[in-house]
Amino acid sequence: MTRRLDFIQRANASYIEQQYQRYRQDPGAVPEEWALFFAGFDLAEAPGRAPQGAGRSGGVFALVHAYREFGHLAAALDPLGQNPGRHPLLDPAAYGLSEADLDRPVDGQPFRGTFRATLRDLIAALTETYCGSLGVEYMDIPDPERREWLAERLENRTHRPALNAERRLAILERLLSADAFENFLHVRYVGQKRFSLEGAASLIPMLDTLIAEAAALGVQQLVIGMPHRGRLNVLAHVMHKPLEIILSEFESSFVPEDVQGHGDVKYHMGYSSTTQGPSGQPVHLDLNFNPSHLEFVNPVVLGSVRARQDLMRDAGRDRGIPVLIHGDAAFAGEGIVPETLALAQLPFYQTGGTIHLIVNNQIGFTTSPSDVRVTRYPTDIAKVIEAPVLHVNGDDPEACVHAISLALEYRATFKRDVFVDLVCYRRHGHNELDDPTFTQPVMYTAIAVHVPAARRYAERLQSEGVLDAARLATIEADLQATLAAAHAKVKNEHPRASEPPLGGNWSGFEWAGQDWGADTRVPREALERIARDLARVPEGFHPHPKVAKLYEARVQMLADDRVDWGGGEALALGSLLMEGRGVRLTGQDCGRGTFSHRHAVWHDTTTGARHIPLQHLGSDADAFQIIDTMLSEAAALGFEYGYSTADPRPLVIWEAQFGDFANVAQVYIDQFLASAESKWRRMSGLTLLLPHGYEGQGPEHSSARLERFLELCANGNMQVIAPTTPAQLFHALRRQVHRRFRKPLVVMTPKSLLRHKLVVSAVSEFADGGFANVIDDRAVSDVDAVERVLLVTGKFYYTLLEARAAAKAGPRVALVRVEQLYPFPHQELSTVLARYPRARDVRWVQEEPANMGPWRSLRHRLEGALPSGATLDVIARKAAPTPATGYYHLHVEQERELLAHALEGLAAPAPRAAPSRARSGGGAA
Numbered sequence: 003m004t005r006r007l008d009f010i011q012r013a014n015a016s017y018i019e020q021q022y023q024r025y026r027q028d029p030g031a032v033p034e035e036w037a038l039f040f041a042g043f044d045l046a047e048a049p050g051r052a053p054q055g056a057g058r059s060g061g062v063f064a065l066v067h068a069y070r071e072f073g074h075l076a077a078a079l080d081p082l083g084q085n086p087g088r089h090p091l092l093d094p095a096a097y098g099l100s101e102a103d104l105d106r107p108v109d110g111q112p113f114r115g116t117f118r119a120t121l122r123d124l125i126a127a128l129t130e131t132y133c134g135s136l137g138v139e140y141m142d143i144p145d146p147e148r149r150e151w152l153a154e155r156l157e158n159r160t161h162r163p164a165l166n167a168e169r170r171l172a173i174l175e176r177l178l179s180a181d182a183f184e185n186f187l188h189v190r191y192v193g194q195k196r197f198s199l200e201g202a203a204s205l206i207p208m209l210d211t212l213i214a215e216a217a218a219l220g221v222q223q224l225v226i227g228m229p230h231r232g233r234l235n236v237l238a239h240v241m242h243k244p245l246e247i248i249l250s251e252f253e254s255s256f257v258p259e260d261v262q263g264h265g266d267v268k269y270h271m272g273y274s275s276t277t278q279g280p281s282g283q284p285v286h287l288d289l290n291f292n293p294s295h296l297e298f299v300n301p302v303v304l305g306s307v308r309a310r311q312d313l314m315r316d317a318g319r320d321r322g323i324p325v326l327i328h329g330d331a332a333f334a335g336e337g338i339v340p341e342t343l344a345l346a347q348l349p350f351y352q353t354g355g356t357i358h359l360i361v362n363n364q365i366g367f368t369t370s371p372s373d374v375r376v377t378r379y380p381t382d383i384a385k386v387i388e389a390p391v392l393h394v395n396g397d398d399p400e401a402c403v404h405a406i407s408l409a410l411e412y413r414a415t416f417k418r419d420v421f422v423d424l425v426c427y428r429r430h431g432h433n434e435l436d437d438p439t440f441t442q443p444v445m446y447t448a449i450a451v452h453v454p455a456a457r458r459y460a461e462r463l464q465s466e467g468v469l470d471a472a473r474l475a476t477i478e479a480d481l482q483a484t485l486a487a488a489h490a491k492v493k494n495e496h497p498r499a500s501e502p503p504l505g506g507n508w509s510g511f512e513w514a515g516q517d518w519g520a521d522t523r524v525p526r527e528a529l530e531r532i533a534r535d536l537a538r539v540p541e542g543f544h545p546h547p548k549v550a551k552l553y554e555a556r557v558q559m560l561a562d563d564r565v566d567w568g569g570g571e572a573l574a575l576g577s578l579l580m581e582g583r584g585v586r587l588t589g590q591d592c593g594r595g596t597f598s599h600r601h602a603v604w605h606d607t608t609t610g611a612r613h614i615p616l617q618h619l620g621s622d623a624d625a626f627q628i629i630d631t632m633l634s635e636a637a638a639l640g641f642e643y644g645y646s647t648a649d650p651r652p653l654v655i656w657e658a659q660f661g662d663f664a665n666v667a668q669v670y671i672d673q674f675l676a677s678a679e680s681k682w683r684r685m686s687g688l689t690l691l692l693p694h695g696y697e698g699q700g701p702e703h704s705s706a707r708l709e710r711f712l713e714l715c716a717n718g719n720m721q722v723i724a725p726t727t728p729a730q731l732f733h734a735l736r737r738q739v740h741r742r743f744r745k746p747l748v749v750m751t752p753k754s755l756l757r758h759k760l761v762v763s764a765v766s767e768f769a770d771g772g773f774a775n776v777i778d779d780r781a782v783s784d785v786d787a788v789e790r791v792l793l794v795t796g797k798f799y800y801t802l803l804e805a806r807a808a809a810k811a812g813p814r815v816a817l818v819r820v821e822q823l824y825p826f827p828h829q830e831l832s833t834v835l836a837r838y839p840r841a842r843d844v845r846w847v848q849e850e851p852a853n854m855g856p857w858r859s860l861r862h863r864l865e866g867a868l869p870s871g872a873t874l875d876v877i878a879r880k881a882a883p884t885p886a887t888g889y890y891h892l893h894v895e896q897e898r899e900l901l902a903h904a905l906e907g908l909a910a911p912a913p914r915a916a917p918s919r920a921r922s923g924g925g926a927a
Contacts, residue, residue, distance in 0.1 A: 021036050021040075022040055025037060025040045036067075059108075059109060059111075060097075060098075061094070061097035061098040061099045061103075062097075062099070062108050062109065062110065062111070062121065062124070063111060063112065064097045065092075065094055065097045065099065065124075065125075065128075066110070066111070066112055066113045066124075066128065067112075067141075068091055068092055068096075068097070069092060069128040069129075069131070069132045069133075070132065070140075070141050070153065071091075071141040072089060072091045072092060073092065073128065073129075073131070073132025073133050073137060073138070074132065074133075074137030074138060074139055074393055075089045075091065075092075075137075076088055076089040076092055076129075076132075076133045076137075077132065077133045077134065077135070077136065077137030077393065077395075078133070078134060078135055078395060079135070079137055079393050079394070079395050079425045080364070080395070080425055081201075081395055081396050081397035081425065081426060081427055081452070081455070082364075082427055082445070082448045082449065082452060083448070092133075094121070094125065099121065103121050104120065104121050104122040104125075105120050105121070105122055106120060106121060107119045107120055108120065108121045108124055110124050112153075113127070113128065113157055114153055114154050114157035114158045115127050115131060115157035115158050115159055116158075116159070127157075131156055131157050131159075132156070134401070135394060135395040135397075135398035135401035136392060136393070136394050136395075136398075136401045136404065136405055137392075137393040137394075138152070138156060138390065138391070138392050138393070139379075139381075139384075139385075139390065139391040139393070140152045140153075140390040140391075142385050142388065143388050143389075143390060144388060145388070148390075148412075148416055148418075151412075151415065151416075152390055152412070155408060155411070156408075165400060165403075167468045170400070170463060170468055171463070171468065171469065171473075172207075172210075173207045173399050173400070173403060173459070174399075174456065174459055174460055174463060174469070174477075175477055176203075176206045176207040176210055176239065177203045177204065177206070177207065177399060177455060177456035177459060178456050178460075178477060178478060178481060179206070179239055179481055180199055180203040180205075180206045180235050180239060180456070181200065181203055181454060181456050182478070182481040182482065182485065183234075183235055183238055183239070183485065184196070184198045184199060184200050184235065186482075186485045186489075187234075187252070188434070190249075190252075190489065191252040193434070193435060194252055194434065195267075195269065195433040195434055195435060196234055196268075196269065196433075196434060197229075197230040197231045197232065197233065197234070197269050197433055197434075198231070198232075198235075198428075198429060198430055198434060199231065199232035199234075199235040199236075200428075200429035200430065200454070201363065201396070201426050201427040201428050201429045201449070201454075202231070202232060202361050202363070202396055202424060202426040202427075202428075203235075203396075203454065203455055203456055204396045204397075204398075204399045204402040204403075204424065204426070204455055205232055205235075205236070205327075205359070205361060205424060206235065206236070206239050206240065207399055207402070207403055208359070208402050208403060208405075208406040208422075208424070209236065209240045209325075209406075210240065211403045211406050211407055212224075212325065212357065212406050212407075212410055213240070213277060213279070213285060213287070214279055214280055215407055215410050216279075216285065216323060216410060217278070217279020217280065217281075217283045217285045218279055218280060218281070218283070219320070219410075219414055220283075220320060220321060221285060221320070221321055221322070221323055222284070222285060222286060222314065222321045222322065223285070223286050223288070223307070223310045223311075223314075223321060223322040223323070224285060224286070224287050224288070224322075224323050224325055225288045225290065225303050225306050225307045225310070225322070225323075225324050225325070226287065226288065226289045226290065226303070226325045226326075226327065227289075227290045227292060227299040227300060227302065227303035227324070227325070227326045227327065228289070228292065228299075228326075228327035228328075229292065229296040229297075229327070229328070229329050229332065230269040230270070230292075230294075230296075231329060231361060231363070231428075232327075232361065233269050233270075233271075233289075233292075234248060234268065234269060236289065237271070237273055237289065240287070240289075241273045241274075241275050241287055241289050242275050242277065243273045243275070244488075244497075245484070245485065245488035246488045246489075246491045246492050246495075246497045247497060247498075247499045248268070249488055249489055249492045250492045250496070250497055250498065250499075251268040251499075252268070253492065264680045264681060265681060266291070266293075266681040266682060270291060270292055270293055270294070270681075271291060271682070272288070272289045272290050272291035272292070272682065273288075273289050274286070274287065274288045274289070274502075275287050286506075288306070290302060290303050290306065290644075291678070291681070291682040291684065293673040293674075293681075295669045295673055296328075296329060296332040296336065297328065297332050297333065297336040297338050297339050297342075298336075298338050298636070298640060298669050298670065298673070298674075299326075299640075300326055300338060300339065300342040300637075300640070301338070301341075301342045301345065301346075301636075301637045301638075301639075301640035301641040301644060302640050302641070302643055302644035302647075302670075302674065303324050303325075303326060303644060304324050304342065304345075304346055304351065304353055304356065304641055304644060305640065305641035305642060305643060305644025305645035305646075305647075305648070306324075306644040306645065306647060306648040307322045307323070307324040307353045307644075307648075308351065308352075308353050308641070308644075308645060309644070309645040309646075309647075309648035309649040310322045310507075310648050310649070311353065311354075312624075312649070313507065313648075313649055318354070318417075319352065319353055319354020319355070319417055320354065320414070322353065322354075323353075323354070323355075323356075323357065323413070324353050324356045324357070325356070325357045325359065326356055326357070326358050326359070327358075327359045327360075327361060328358060328359070328360045328361070328380075329360070329361055329363065330360055330361070330362040330363060330364065330365075330366075330371075330374075330380040330423075331363075331365070331366030331367070331369065331371075331374050331380070332366075333360055333380050333381070333383075334374055334375040334377070334380040334382075334383070335366075335374060335375070337636075338636055338637060338640075339383060340383050340386060341634050341636060341637040342637045342640075342641075343383065343384075343386065343387050343419070344386070344387070344632060344634075344637075345631075345632060345634055345637045345638060345641065346419070347387055348631075348632060350588070350627060350629040351641060352417075354413070354417040355413040355416070355417050355418040355419050355420065356413075356419045356420075357406075357409050357410065357413055357419075357420060357422070358381075358384075358389075358419060358420065358421045358422065359406070359421075359422045359424060360380055360381055360421065360422070360423045360424060361424050361426065362380060362396075362423050362424055362425045362426060363426060363427060363428040364425070364426075364427060364428075364445075365428060365438075365442060365445065367432045368432070368438070368440070368441040368442070369441075370442070379391070379393065379423060380423070381393075381421050381423050384419070384421045387418075387419055388418075389418065389419040389420055389421055390412065390420055390421065391421040391422075391423055392405040392408060392409060392420075392421065392422045392423065393423040393425060394422060394423065394424060394425065395425055396424050396425055396426030396427075396455060397426075397455040397458060398455075399455060399459055402424065405422050406422055409421075409422050427445075427449055427452070428449075429449055460474055501683060507648060507649055507650065507651075508650055508685070510742070511650060511685070511742055511743060511744070512742050512743055513685075513743060514718060514741075514743040514745060515743075518721075518737075518741065518745075518825070519737070519741075519772065520736070520737040520740035520741045520772070521740065521772070522732070522733040522736035522737050522740055522772050522773070523768075523769055523770060523771070523772070524573070524577045524736075524768055524769060525769055526560075526765055526766075526768075526769045528577065528580065529560060529573055529577070529765060529768055529769065530557075530560050532572075532573055532576035532577060532580060532619065533556050533557045533559075533560055533569070533572075533573070534557055535576075535615070535618065535619060536553055536556070536572060536576060536615040536616065536619070537550075537553035537554055537556065537557050537615075538615070538618075540613055543604070543606055543611070543613055544606050544607045544608045544609075545604045545605075545606070545607070545613070546604070546605065546607055549601045549604055552568075552601055553601075553615070556568070556569040556572065559762075560765055563764045563765055563766075564762040564763075564764070565728050565729070565762060565763050565764075565765065565768070566728060566756070566757070566761065566762050567599060567728045567731065567752065567755065567756045567761055568595070568599040568600055568601075568756065569728060570727075570728025570729060570731050570732045570763060570768070571600070571728070571731055571732070571735070572600075572602075572616070573732055573768060574731065574732040574733075574735040574736055575587070575616055575626070575653075575735070576616060576619050577736065578653055578735075578736060578739060579616060579619040579620040579625055579626055580619050580620055581620075582620060582621070582622075582625075583625070583651065583652060583653065583739055584622075584625040584626070584627075584651060584652030584653070585616070585625065585626050585627070585652060585653045585655070586627045586629075586642070586645065586652055586653070586654045586655065587602070587626075587627070587628045587629070587655045587657065588627075588628075588629040588631050588638060588641075588642055588655070588656055588657070589629075589630075589631060589638070589655075589656055589657030589658060589659065589691070590630065590631055590633060590657075590658075590659040590663075591630055591659060592628060592629070592630060592631075592657045593628050593629075593630050596659045596660070596693065597693070597753055597756050599756040599757070602614060602615070602616060602628050603628060614626065614628060616628070625652075635658065635663050635664065635665075635666035635667040636666055636667045636669065636670065638656065638667075639656050639664070639667040639670045639671075639690075640667070640670050640674070642654055642655075642656045642688055643670055643674050643675060643686060643688050646686045646687055646688040646744075647678075647684055647685070647686050650685065650687055650744050651739070652739070653687070653689065653735060653738055653739050654687065654688050654689065655688075655689045655690075655691060655735075656688065656689070656690055656691070657690075657691040657692075657751075658690070658691070658692050658693065658706070659693075660693055660702070660703040660706075661692035661693045661694040661703075661705065661706020661707070661750065661751075662702060662703060662704075662705055662706060662707060662885070664690065664692055664706065664707070665707065668710075671710075671711070671714070672714065674686075675688060675690075675720065675746045676711075676714040676715075676719055676720060676746070677714075677719070679719060680717060680719060685743065685744040685745070686744055686745075686746055687738050687739065687744030687745065687746070687747070688746050688747075689735065689738055689746070689747040689748075689749065690746070690747070690748045690749065691749050691751045692706035692748065692749065692750055692751060693706065693751050693752070693753045694706035694708060694724070694750040694751065694752075694753075694796065694797070695750075695752055695753050695754060695755070695796065695797035695798075695849075696797075696798075696849045696850075696886055696893065696897070697753060697754050698886075698890040698893035698894065699886075700886060700887075700888040701884040701885050701886045701887070701888060704885050704886040705850060705854065705855075705885035705886065706750055707854075707885075708722070708724070708750055708823070708850070708854075708855055708856055709850070709853075709854045709855055709856065709858065709859060711748050711824075712823060712824060712856060712859035712860070713859060715824040715825075715859070718745075718825055719745070719746075720745055720746040720747070720748060720824070721745055721746070721747045721748065721822065721824060721825065722748045722750075722822070722823045722824040723747070723748070723749055723750070723773075723821055723822045723823065724749075724750035724795040724796035724797075724820075724821065724823065725749065725750075725751075725773075725821055726755075726761070726777070726795075726796060726797075726799050726800070726819055726821065727761065727762075727763045727767070727777075728761065728762065728763045729763035729764075729767035729768050729771075730763075730773060730774065730777075730821055731749070731751075732763075732768055733768075733771075733772045733773035734747065734749065734773050737772070737773060750795075750796050752796070752797050753797075754797070755797050755800060758800060760800055760803070761800070773821070773822075774821060774830075775820075775821055775822040775827035775830045775831075776818065776819065776820055776821060776822075776827050776830040776831050776834050777818070777819040777821055778816075778818055778834045778837070779816040779817050779818060781812065781817075782812075782813075782816050784813065785816075785837050785838050785839070786839060786840055787813045787814060787840075788813075788814060788815065788816045788838040788840065788841045789814045789815065789840060789841055789843060789908070790814065790815045790816075790841055790843040790844070790845065790908060791815070791816045791818055791835060791838055791841045791843070791844045791845070792815060792816070792817050792818070792845050792847050792877075792904055793818050793820055793831075793844065793845065793846045793847065793864065794817060794818070794819060794820070794846075794847045794848070795819065795820045795821070795823060795848070795856060797849075798847065798848065798849045799817060799819050801849070801897065801901070802817055802847060802901065802904060803817060805901040805904070805905060806905065809905050809908065811905050811908040814908045815905065815908050816838060816841065818831075818834055818835075820856075820860075823856055823859075823860065826860065826863045828863065828866060828867050831864075831867040832867045832869075835867060835868065835869050835872070836869055841872070842869075842871050842872045842873060843872070843873060843875075844864075844868060844872050844873065844874050844875075845874070845875045845876070845877050845904060846860070846861075846864060846874065846875070846876045846877070846878075847876075847877040847878075847900070847904045848876070848877070848878050849878075849879070849897070849900065850878060850879065850885065851878060851879040851880060851881050851882040851885070852876060852878040852879065852880065852881045853881040853882070854882075854885060855878065857876050857878060861874070861876075877900055877903045877904045878900070879896055879900065
């Protein structure tokens with residue numbers, strides 16, 4: 003059996019081998035179609051012995067099954083002609099059928115299509131269905147309903163009606179438009195990159211078909227993600243971005259009107275528009291902006307669609323569809339692809355199925371498929387989520403249109419992902435400046451003489467009498483005239499793209515100005531009501547005793563005027579929900595909280611049923627979503643970023659289990675979160691909660707890499723804070739949705755401080771005031787006695803506080819907390835420092851190594867806030883390549899050294915301490 007499976011060329015070999023071994027032990031242990039299939043193999047191996055249940059009818063059954071399973075291996079998919087032809091697994095002799103049987107009548111079961119009568123006719127029908135320009139993989143799907151549905155539509159050709167002349171001419175015109183656009187750019191803008199669509203022009207009529215048929219199904223929103231290749235063509239012909247604006251972007255003097263930010267290259271840009279379906283139904287199209295990290299836009303698109311569906315109350319996931327266009331090499335190679343595919347199947351991330359369209363150029367940058375992947379097709383990862391794949395020859399535009407139509411119907415019926423593999427080629431190199439003949443001379447020799455699909459299709463229509471030469475000439479002349487007119491407008495009128503106003507879901511919002519404040523106060527009575535409501539146990543529910551006690555304690559906290567971190571967060575989220583605002587909180591184990599401080603989800607100790615107290619505040623239970631994600635950072639963060647860009651009204655939070663887990667999602671932080679407003683004028687209010695602090699637990703979970711976020715800060719692009727009190731967190735979260743603009747918020751949250759006796763806030767701090775960018779030392783009674791000011795942020799403040807008390811240095815040193823690190827609170831800090839007239843010794847104290855943490859990013863800003871005559875020094879661990887030591891004893895010694903340097907010369911006399919093993923401080927590199 004293994005020898006025969008070599009023919010399959012890695013197509014499910016292990017699975018088939020497993021099924022065959024089961025069949026050998028007991029033919030009844032496998033489904034009937036597999037029994038007949040293997041019976042055919044055995045019959046071919048021993049022609050004189052027909053297995054039980056075989057014979058000619060059994061052989062026909064197995065042959066039909068073989069075409070369904072393996073027909074794609076013989077399909078004519080490659081426009082360049084490298085097609086396999088016949089395949090041994092489709093040889094009738096393998097199933098006990100001989101030449102003598104070809105002209106005998108057969109039943110044809112289970113084939114759904116029509117054929118005249120004989121085995122020869124059946125084979126012809128099967129070949130036309132499964133081995134033409136369309137090859138389909140769907141027999142791996144374990145659900146018989148979906149398999150039967152696909153078989154019905156593939157085999158019964160009444161479901162594949164012939165296109166009328168008008169429709170065929172429309173397809174031709176779109177192909178000609180796509181090619182004319184690329185040729186025009188190639189001639190007019192020699193040497194400029196555009197990532198041409200040439201070789202894959204069928205993508206344009208496919209998207210036209212998708213949009214028109216989706217509109218007919220009642221779809222109102224289509225969100226598209228795609229890489230560079232073909233993007234300009236899609237912008238022009240699908241998104242209807244004005245040609246003159248696209249052409250103007252090729253001009254060296256191009257600068258948009260009222261330019262804000264830094265912009266991006268033209269083949270990264272997105273666009274939104276509204277088009278109409280065949281009956282005038284409006285359909286909103288959104289092509290997402292995408293950086294060079296190709297497939298990373300995938301979860302962003304899905305998050306955006308999910309938010310739109312939630313806004314439309316589209317519980318059936320019928321009115322919003324995600325469409326992801328991929329390159330073959332990136333789709334097979336990028337780990338974000340399987341991560342996103344898996345995430346999208348989970349309940350809180352489902353969008354009713356994605357339509358995936360792979361533009362299969364049969365090459366990476368310069369790399370052949372054999373060096374890119376170990377599978378036959380780039381789409382083989384689709385088997386993980388049990389999705390059908392339709393492979394289609396890009397030079398057969400009618401087959402391409404049929405494939406995308408079938409994909410849409412499948413998605414609408416089953417609300418599941420579906421893949422279309424558009425097998426095509428790339429006429430130029432990776433870009434128009436690249437010479438592909440260096441590495442692919444044979445392929446590009448074939449491409450050089452290959453007739454484009456538009457020309458081939460025109461010749462076909464002419465031969466069939468649908469089109470004459472005069473009509474073709476008119477179409478081509480009109481296309482050239484349109485391009486020439488747009489070009490003349492660029493040269494004569496110098497059109498510039500102006501920034502569109504904030505509209506749609508963003509109506510009523512505005513771009514950030516100088517005032518980033520917001521009224522985030524909540525009356526005491528409301529806070530007490532929230533705490534009581536959250537602690538209420540539903541009738542018949544049996545909560546874990548510790549969880550019930552925690553919520554009861556939160557009610558008592560308000561009475562005692564000492565609200566802890568978990569209580570402050572619950573009050574922030576609860577108050578937003580009471581105001582009718584939504585909250586979406588996601589992360590690994592965020593329901594309980596990594597450090598068991600949240601317990602937002604209760605579990606009945608008897609039945610396992612869940613109760614989410616925050617869902618019972620306000621009038622809409624769906625307003626609060628708390629989601630324990632799969633073990634994913636990149637895809638999960640990308641999804642939440644997409645969600646936040648589509649709906650600015652809810653508070654959207656992603657929490658890392660440990661702050662350094664955000665490392666795995668760095669692409670989204672760099673290329674989307676920190677820069678999207680500057681590059682693309684797209685706001686986001688996404689909040690990141692990143693546990694940060696040194697507790698001697700080693701290098702991996704100490705640091706949330708605060709320095710990386712600060713390096714990305716410029717031009718007011720986001721907020722980075724390290725709050726030290728529950729009230730500070732409360733106001734920071736609430737102001738995210740109480741302003742008329744949106745900015746990303748990065749929060750360095752605590753770990754050990756979650757239960758620290760000093761990390762509490764009075765109720766008045768929630769009911770009055772707001773977020774404080776700088777917190778002065780409230781324990782200082784005589785400012786004239788202060789000789790030194792220690793500036794600190796986050797958790798280390800409490801370490802310094804305890805050390806100061808132990809050293810009895812309180813009157814001579816002030817501890818000032820910098821709660822917001824960006825935008826840097828220059829004025830507030832200057833005002834605080836000016837309060838200490840004799841303190842000319844200012845020190846920045848951090849627990850991170852000197853080459854990490856805030857120091858290097860903030861030094862120049864801190865110096866700008868110093869009073870005249872003051873000096874600034876840094877107290878930090880020595881510079882290191884790793885955030886923290888893995889030895890707890892060494893961690894303690896390093897911390898002791900930091901404290902000694904911070905308080906040196908100020909402590910009350912004490913017995914001389916033994917010298918420490920490790921020196922630190924001073925920031926030496």
